[in-house]
Amino acid sequence: xxxxxxxxxxxxxxxxxxHRWLGxxxxxxxxxxxxxxxxxxxxLLPEVVGGQTLRHSLAWVPSLGVNFSFYLDGLSLLxxxxxxxxxxxxxIYSGGYLKGxxxxxxxxxxxxxxxxxxxxxxxxxxxxxxxVMWELTSLTSYLLIGFHHSEFRSRRAATQALLVTAGGxxxxxxxxILLALMGGSLEISELLGQGQLLREHPLYLPALILVxxxxxxxxxxxxxxxxxxxxxxxxxxxxxxxxxxxMVKAGVYLLARLQPALGGSEVWSSTLMLFGxxxxxxxxxxxxRHTDLKRLLAYSTVAALGALVFLIGLVPLxxxxxxxxxxxFLLAHSLYKGGLFMAAGAVDHEAGTRDITQxxxxxxxxxxxxxxxxxxxLSLAGLPPVLGFIGxxxxxxxxxxxxxxWVVGLAVLGFAVGAMLALLLVVPFFRGQPPxxxxxxxxxxxxxxxxxxxxxxxxxxxxxxxxxxxxxxxxAVKGKTVAYHLKLWxxxxxxLLLSLLTVLxxxxxxxLYPRLQxxxxxxxxxxxxxxYVALLRGLMRLAAGVERLLQSGSLRAYLAWIFAxxxxxxxxxxxRGGALFWPAGASSPRLEQVLLLALMFLxxxxxxxxxxxxxxxxxxxxxxxGVALVFLLQNAPDLSITQFLVETLTAILIxxxxxxxxxxxxxxxxxWLDKGLALGLxxxxxxxxxxxxxxxxxxxxSQFFAQKSLPEGFGRNIVNVxxxxxxxxxTFGEITVVGLAGLGVWALLKRRRREExx
Amino acid sequence: MEILLAFLVxxxxxxxxxLMLRPHLIQFLIGFLVLGNAANLLIFTAGRLxxxxxxxxxxxxxxxxxxxxxxPQALILTAIVIGFALAAFGIVLFYRAQQALGTLNAETxxxxxxxxxxxSPVDELPTEGVRR
Numbered sequence: 076x077x078x079x080x081x082x083x084x085x086x087x088x089x090x091x092x093x094h095r096w097l098g099x100x101x102x103x104x105x106x107x108x109x110x111x112x113x114x115x116x117x118x119l120l121p122e123v124v125g126g127q128t129l130r131h132s133l134a135w136v137p138s139l140g141v142n143f144s145f146y147l148d149g150l151s152l153l154x155x156x157x158x159x160x161x162x163x164x165x166x167i168y169s170g171g172y173l174k175g176x177x178x179x180x181x182x183x184x185x186x187x188x189x190x191x192x193x194x195x196x197x198x199x200x201x202x203x204x205x206x207v208m209w210e211l212t213s214l215t216s217y218l219l220i221g222f223h224h225s226e227f228r229s230r231r232a233a234t235q236a237l238l239v240t241a242g243g244x245x246x247x248x249x250x251x252i253l254l255a256l257m258g259g260s261l262e263i264s265e266l267l268g269q270g271q272l273l274r275e276h277p278l279y280l281p282a283l284i285l286v287x288x289x290x291x292x293x294x295x296x297x298x299x300x301x302x303x304x305x306x307x308x309x310x311x312x313x314x315x316x317x318x319x320x321x322m323v324k325a326g327v328y329l330l331a332r333l334q335p336a337l338g339g340s341e342v343w344s345s346t347l348m349l350f351g352x353x354x355x356x357x358x359x360x361x362x363x364r365h366t367d368l369k370r371l372l373a374y375s376t377v378a379a380l381g382a383l384v385f386l387i388g389l390v391p392l393x394x395x396x397x398x399x400x401x402x403x404f405l406l407a408h409s410l411y412k413g414g415l416f417m418a419a420g421a422v423d424h425e426a427g428t429r430d431i432t433q434x435x436x437x438x439x440x441x442x443x444x445x446x447x448x449x450x451x452x453l454s455l456a457g458l459p460p461v462l463g464f465i466g467x468x469x470x471x472x473x474x475x476x477x478x479x480x481w482v483v484g485l486a487v488l489g490f491a492v493g494a495m496l497a498l499l500l501v502v503p504f505f506r507g508q509p510p511x512x513x514x515x516x517x518x519x520x521x522x523x524x525x526x527x528x529x530x531x532x533x534x535x536x537x538x539x540x541x542x543x544x545x546x547x548x549x550x551a552v553k554g555k556t557v558a559y560h561l562k563l564w565x566x567x568x569x570x571l572l573l574s575l576l577t578v579l580x581x582x583x584x585x586x587l588y589p590r591l592q593x594x595x596x597x598x599x600x601x602x603x604x605x606x607y608v609a610l611l612r613g614l615m616r617l618a619a620g621v622e623r624l625l626q627s628g629s630l631r632a633y634l635a636w637i638f639a640x641x642x643x644x645x646x647x648x649x650x651r652g653g654a655l656f657w658p659a660g661a662s663s664p665r666l667e668q669v670l671l672l673a674l675m676f677l678x679x680x681x682x683x684x685x686x687x688x689x690x691x692x693x694x695x696x697x698x699x700x701g702v703a704l705v706f707l708l709q710n711a712p713d714l715s716i717t718q719f720l721v722e723t724l725t726a727i728l729i730x731x732x733x734x735x736x737x738x739x740x741x742x743x744x745x746x747w748l749d750k751g752l753a754l755g756l757x758x759x760x761x762x763x764x765x766x767x768x769x770x771x772x773x774x775x776x777s778q779f780f781a782q783k784s785l786p787e788g789f790g791r792n793i794v795n796v797x798x799x800x801x802x803x804x805x806t807f808g809e810i811t812v813v814g815l816a817g818l819g820v821w822a823l824l825k826r827r828r829r830e831e832x833x
Numbered sequence: 834m835e836i837l838l839a840f841l842v843x844x845x846x847x848x849x850x851x852l853m854l855r856p857h858l859i860q861f862l863i864g865f866l867v868l869g870n871a872a873n874l875l876i877f878t879a880g881r882l883x884x885x886x887x888x889x890x891x892x893x894x895x896x897x898x899x900x901x902x903x904x905p906q907a908l909i910l911t912a913i914v915i916g917f918a919l920a921a922f923g924i925v926l927f928y929r930a931q932q933a934l935g936t937l938n939a940e941t942x943x944x945x946x947x948x949x950x951x952x953s954p955v956d957e958l959p960t961e962g963v964r965r
Contacts, residue, residue, distance in 0.1 A: 334883075630939045631856065658836065665834075676841055678923025683848060710884045724921075735932070749851055757845075757846045765836070765887060774902075790890075791890040812915050812919075815918075818927075820925045827853075
């Protein structure tokens with residue numbers, strides 16, 4: 076299993092080369108990768124259906140409990156089969172759909188990388204592995220939505236999808252870590268057995284909210300549904316694969332996976348049912364606004380995802396119908412929606428439009444695509460004899476068992492819109508005149524839809540084929556063994572009546588649709604997307620504000636921030652650390668020392684007052700020479716000599732420069748802020764020195780240098796030995812700095828000379 | 834003496850900071866040098882005063898007590914030299930700036946080059962109602 080995932084990633088990386096090498100045939104060859112993986116996972120069917128779970132682990136950071144561990148049960152196997160199976164046809168389809176596109180090689184690469192990440196996501200057992208794969212699917216989805224990156228709308232949709240799903244991913248990470256802390260393990264398979272403990276833990280609610288945020292954003296649940304229809308800017312294979320069949324189901328998968336651990340509480344069931352139903356109805360309602368095939372299908376996907384979340388919420392409340400309905404409806408939806416999307420893309424590709432009001436008479440010119448659409452449409456409408464019918468029947472039974480009547484009624488309304496959509500999709504194939512010069516696309520374009528829709532029919536006619544795997548899926552979701560007999564014809568019951576009602580309502584909606592569509596498409600309806608835009612704008616404005624505040628471009632402002640920070644931090648440390656002392660036992664100053672210090676201070680004050688340049692240099696020299704004299708009086712001859720030398724050189728340099736500048740001109744009065752900062756910093760420095768002098772002195776290091784200077788450094792001047800021997804590297808660095816400064820000065824002056832003699 | 838020095842260093846630091854915050858770059862430079870001197874004195878005092886002899890080893894191998902602390906002296910020696918290198922570079926830079934731009938006012942020197950701002954991502958957001 077670990078090998079399969081590695082093969083998927085490595086195989087994806089070879090895609091651009093294979094594409095360059097094989098040209099148009101690359102799609103068919105690359106499809107062998109998902110096909111081979113599909114066969115591998117299919118070979119594991121007997122074991123999993125037999126009730127076994129497979130687990131493989133590769134150590135990653137074992138000391139932290141982080142592993143590449145993977146876990147295969149019915150639920151992950153169904154997803155793995157969907158990902159690889161549909162992926163096979165998607166890769167073939169992409170070759171036909173994007174034929175001749177200059178970036179097709181990159182497209183193969185990213186879509187196969189997505190497939191590998193999605194496989195890793197549904198197989199992951201370790202929550203860190205799960206999170207990494209989760210974010211990888213968000214990233215690849217971003218790249219695929221923005222595939223037509225020269226178009227603004229694509230870029231915006233891609234960014235939106237990334238911000239929403241990756242943002243949710245962060246919440247998910249936090250939630251999963253909380254779960255791991257509560258359950259004491261990073262492995263999901265171990266957390267699943269601790270449902271009781273998790274549900275009674277005080278952190279249960281925060282963890283649940285965070286996990287739900289991750290799942291809801293990924294699976295486009297209300298109020299985060301808006302990114303999914305926008306993501307239809309992506310090329311159609313992407314919409315068919317990521318945004319209907321697989322990636323958007325990652326959130327649903329996670330909820331189903333964690334159901335045995337987190338489910339069973341009041342808040343779990345009511346939240347999932349509430350948001351699921353809201354999403355179902357939102358998707359259904361907004362369907363009425365559109366005539367674009369892909370948009371219509373996108374809102375229908377939103378509705379279906381809502382139905383799946385609703386079902387997961389129902390799982391703890393029913394014996395097994397909800398889990399079974401989940402297993403059946405999930406597969407049915409992936410099959411018919413993947414097929415419909417590909418068919419829509421094929422129609423767009425051949426007829427040049429996706430507007431259902433413009434299309435007509437297609438069956439005569441595109442019979443194979445037509446058959447696929449009819450079969451998938453039956454599934455979407457929930458009519459016999461296809462899998463979609465069975466899925467919806469079991470769903471209705473589950474809802475009737477545990478949900479209030481009004482909830483069931485709303486669900487029926489939501490599904491009725493699905494039936495209407497099926498009619499909307501099928502009718503253009505039969506009514507009206509076929510457009511000119513439209514014909515069936517190449518096999519790559521009709522193979523996928525036909526196979527997926529045909530599978531829906533096959534499994535509908537012979538539900539026994541799927542029954543063992545469905546039982547395994549339902550068992551994984553339910554948390555205990557489920558055995559249920561799937562039947563195409565369950566006999567006359569209330570659910571069948573509801574199905575009939577759904578279809579009748581759907582037909583009614585179909586006749587209402589033209590008028591409703593014209594009415595609803597007029598005005599932009601305010602929705603959560605407005606909040607998203609407002610949030611983004613607010614963020615940008617905040618960033619601009621912070622930039623204006625901190626990155627003003629003004630030297631004085633930067634310095635003011637630095638000095639204020641210094642005053643604040645040092646002041647806080649002094650105050651909090653209790654380091655405010657008056658030193659005892661300091662030596663009393665002699666008269667000449669007092670005079671010297673007073674002279675220096677007067678010099679400094681003079682620098683504040685004076686306007687003449689040369690006077691400033693003199694004043695500066697007063698301070699510098701004073702410092703040198705302090706060094707001399709305190710037995711630091713080397714320092715004193717260096718200081719005198721440097722002061723002299725600096726004074727000469729400044730004087731030379733100042734000769735060029737006659738006057739610094741009128742200078743504005745000092746701001747109170749500047750004065751306050753200066754006094755604050757001076758005060759802090761004084762307090763710091765007083766506090767420091769009050770501490771006992773630690774002479775070890777100095778004694779070490781004094782003792783080792785002669786025997787180990789072979790020099791009697793301890794300061795010099797420290798510089799060139801004990802701290803030689805420091806001095807080397809210092810020489811480098813001086814050298815660089817010299818180079819800088821040289822470069823600055825040289826440039827001037829060149830300018831002077833052009 | 835130490836206490837007096839503490840107040841002197843505080844005063845020098847205040848003067849340095851104030852000058853650095855002034856708009857004219859020459860004042861900034863002077864302030865920078867004054868602040869550097871204050872910092873050196875701080876380090877020096879941290880090594881304690883009150884010595885009688887410089888940190889030199891006698892030919893006999895002994896150091897006359899109480900000798901001045903050699904460690905801060907070594908640190909300050911490095912600091913003085915680096916400070917000078919920085920000051921020298923700054924002086925020449927300001928000299929060139931004065932020649933090229935005709936001003937050394939930190940507030941107005943920025944307005945000489947005009948760099949047009951890059952479009953911010955906010956401009957890319959939809960302006961009318963949300964399009965679906």
